[in-house]
Amino acid sequence: MRTFVAAADAGQFQEAAGALAITQQAVSKRVAALEHDLSVRLFARSARGVQLTVDGQAFLPHARELLRVADRADASVRPGRRALRVDVHSRRIGPAVLLQDFHRAHPDISLDVVTLDVDAVGAIAAVEAGAVDATFHAVAVRRLPDAIRAARVLDEPHELLVGPRHPLASADVVTPAQLAEHRIWMPGMAPGSEWADYYLELAAAFGLTIDLAGPVFGNEALLAEIAGSASLSTLVGEHSRYLWPDSWDLRRIPVRDPAPVYPMSLIWRADNPQPALRTLRRALRASTPDYPVWLPKLSGTY
Amino acid sequence: MRTFVAAADAGQFQEAAGALAITQQAVSKRVAALEHDLSVRLFARSARGVQLTVDGQAFLPHARELLRVADRADASVRPGRRALRVDVHSRRIGPAVLLQDFHRAHPDISLDVVTLDVDAVGAIAAVEAGAVDATFHAVAVRRLPDAIRAARVLDEPHELLVGPRHPLASADVVTPAQLAEHRIWMPGMAPGSEWADYYLELAAAFGLTIDLAGPVFGNEALLAEIAGSASLSTLVGEHSRYLWPDSWDLRRIPVRDPAPVYPMSLIWRADNPQPALRTLRRALRASTPDYPVWLPKLSGTY
DNA sequence: CTAGAGGCACAACCAACGGTTGTGGCTCGC
């Protein structure tokens, strides 16, 4: 492909061969092979050089695009100068949305969003090791390793997700106190994880029934279950993206007075030289809600 | 790359090998070679299969994109089911702009814009031969080959392009009659071409001095010449895109009363089965100006 | 605790690919 583009740019195989440091015959062979694979003629040969055919003209921009993508792919992992790589715990929750906004605002910065599938300790270890440039987690800033920095970037308020038959289905807003009478189901939180700790502390603070146990069949199953139930509900982050069929008629009801928020920090290595990281940090300015919030004490490992 | 994606999807080399109809060892070798080239480990191997590393996760979407682009590149020339291919005489004039608008409105339709670099006769021959799906030219509809259809899609009005020292530099609008006193320079029109015929007929109709001869050094040179001259001017299509440094201070002045328009038709083969062509035809509805226009008699080959 | 199943890597082997040099034919310009 690179040879084809070089030949198209040069207008002759000889010169392209020079640029690629191979012989004219090799260029001829490569182009012939490409033409054979595509079963189409890309160049019209003459004694003065070559000229793109119609098919060649149509193919050229695609070939260039292919090389661009290949170079980007290479740059995404090439040690030393790879793209900014950020870990999010799930692609459906707040931080992923923040990153998407960031990408829209800075399309020139190449960004890789990955999901490490580890807890805060593991993610911070990955940041320390340089495997990722940054991660999002709830941390008590005082107890981080020396080389690690953190900045609060998102206080994520919660919404109650209920089906149409749930008693609170028609509420515009609910208070934590109101939730005490209802069962909140959040399966899949590993005991001891920051998530489990958070929801246990929340439950204790307001006398709630938050069910962290139970079989985990995935988010889709959970949503389906809630859609059909008159008593089940769950909590989701305000920025999170969950999709369901319209017919399920699920409702998201803000929780306020106070609003339990989940405090997310961006975590990075102090000595990370990536300029894009600085840009990301600047772009992610925390906007504190203008209503009363409830925050956990964050007594976990960090 | 395809092997890497297959292995990532399968979660094990064995299964990927089956899907690709090669042996597990070949998959192992291919992945190892890719890892070597990138000097990065993409998979963590275990006795239960393989799992993407962080680098692998970051690389995967790029690899998928690469395959997508490769497939599109292939589809762009693969005989039988290639993308809609339209010839424009120049990427800077009206039809190219129409196509760009069309692409924005229908981003799902893959469109290849090519420049055949031939006259109307050659372009229509290319349409007949199936090398391109459509072309834009000024034609008298009556005399086309049987298998060819045409529809007027753009009556392109002209603007006078002058430098700041030209006598008409400050005019808001000019008439063809006014132009009779000034020299209009349009080098590079081959004698007998539809363009030359048009401008000759225009010159005759209004007693203009239109200079089609002269050395051709390219558009940039022409613009530079005009910018510095107090007497030279040229005509450009209203939709055409020419760029120049701000300091040149060139002005585009509409020609009206009547406005000489250049009538462009979309030309295609009656039996072209491409559904996208139908969409293009529907999208390109001619919008006739609501002011008096001048049209040529179109006495050329077609 | 052990045996077997399942999965990946390494080694040896071999066809085919992709480069090289050498050469011939074509076209254009002097």
Added chain:
DNA sequence: GCGAGCCACAACCGTTGGTTGTGCCTCTAG
């Protein structure tokens, strides 16, 4: 008409990339 410039074809050969055979590791079932 002849040389210069450029591309294609042929012969040649090292390397690549597939194959089969095998060993090692881990997880699990008996």
